[in-house]
Amino acid sequence: MNRRHPTLEWLLAYAGGSTAEAADAIMASHLTLCPQCRRTVARLEALGGALLDATPASSQSDSDEGAAAAIAAAAARARPPARRNTGSLHALTPRPMADFIAAKTGTADIQSLPWRFYGPGVQRAVIVSGAAGAVARLLRSQPGTALARHDHGSDEIAYVLSGAYRDETGLYRTGDVQCATEKAPHRPVIEGPDECIALVVSEAPPVPTELVARLGQLFLGR
Numbered sequence: 001m002n003r004r005h006p007t008l009e010w011l012l013a014y015a016g017g018s019t020a021e022a023a024d025a026i027m028a029s030h031l032t033l034c035p036q037c038r039r040t041v042a043r044l045e046a047l048g049g050a051l052l053d054a055t056p057a058s059s060q061s062d063s064d065e066g067a068a069a070a071i072a073a074a075a076a077r078a079r080p081p082a083r084r085n086t087g088s089l090h091a092l093t094p095r096p097m098a099d100f101i102a103a104k105t106g107t108a109d110i111q112s113l114p115w116r117f118y119g120p121g122v123q124r125a126v127i128v129s130g131a132a133g134a135v136a137r138l139l140r141s142q143p144g145t146a147l148a149r150h151d152h153g154s155d156e157i158a159y160v161l162s163g164a165y166r167d168e169t170g171l172y173r174t175g176d177v178q179c180a181t182e183k184a185p186h187r188p189v190i191e192g193p194d195e196c197i198a199l200v201v202s203e204a205p206p207v208p209t210e211l212v213a214r215l216g217q218l219f220l221g222r
């Protein structure tokens, strides 16, 4: 399958054990569905964590207010949902993701998550908030919803639990990962007949770019 994958920065951070729990759940969930990334992580793990130990963590931002305001102001046409996800998270998404959300919210029932109105056709459930780490929230968007064009207060990593969306960079389907940088505005549009649920985490990969570039050349031929 032609999947969308995490960047090498994120795979390297995951292999080195330096991803925080929200990003960890994203990476583990994607890996359960993606043999290609499993192979890459296995190769990176074989290198050992020594290289990563010497590198400082990059700065993180817990602000998603810019994106929030933009999305709340989105002019979207709300349509009746074709198929709404109900039941257990464990039937919807790989175990690392379902366990992570259930541990943070106290429920594995999709309908019982703390959904709030976030804009026309869009609901949001905050999964992790606060200054201590990355901010993680679920966005649940109905078919045909177009979010407003927005950029981010920080780097972002997103995982598609259900459905699909498209932006300027391509199509993201269930199990795909999008890694967006702070300065890359995008305008996601829900694709297909079903609602789209995605976990969006504001966090930068905790690995320096130079190191990744060097490793990529040396070991992965990228």
Ligand SMILES: [Zn+2]
Pocket: 003, 004, 005, 006, 030, 034, 036, 037, 038
């Ligand atoms: Zn992959």
